[in-house]
Amino acid sequence: MAVFVDKEANQFLIHAELIASAHMLSETVERMAKNITTVLAGQYPLVLCVMSGAVVFSGQLLPLLHFPLDFDYLHPTRYNHMLQGGVIEWKVLPPAHLKGRVVLVLDDVLDEGFTLAAIRQRIMEEGAKAFYSAVLVDKVIGKTKPISADFIGMSLPDRYIFGYGMDIKGLWRNLPAIFALKE
Ligand SMILES: O=P(O)(O)OC[C@H]1O[C@H](OP(=O)(O)OP(=O)(O)O)[C@H](O)[C@@H]1O
């Protein structure tokens, strides 16, 4: 099993192209933290990490937000180890203590936008006072999306990306940079 996984994982890396380096990502997250601070400092927001893809982004961003906040997570999934999205399945729903709060949702990638739109709908239905979203990557897909993010790290072309929290068939969330398969 481990040998088979190693082989598949190495094949992905051999055919990968660097899209955003660790240095570029750290500068991007610093800039986002400044923008988020300008808008949300003093509002005691509830910050929600969208598991699993936003785990690295959230972990890097949080220590740069120097104001009081609460932190929790939610887990919808739509890709489930596939390269194309399907129906949204809620593995973990947004927490009940969001009622009356200013909520900031952190996600790794805004692709077709269905996941973030479903998250916003659920959070507003549960009684949040205001909804903000920050995405590390906004993909340029040439189609109108059902939602746009309030804070965007970088726009990238419509290619499947992985690393920095994002998986390719469940693998390589642990890479420190963002890669895409060579075209
Ligand atoms: O804009 P969309 O096309 O809806 O896609 C974006 C969502 O897809 C990914 O999650 P995924 O379903 O892969 O869950 P995971 O992070 O647990 O793998 C990603 O983390 C976003 O939340």
Ligand code: HPA
């Ligand atoms: O390009 C992607 N990479 C990883 N996860 C994703 N979820 C939507 N698009 C992507």
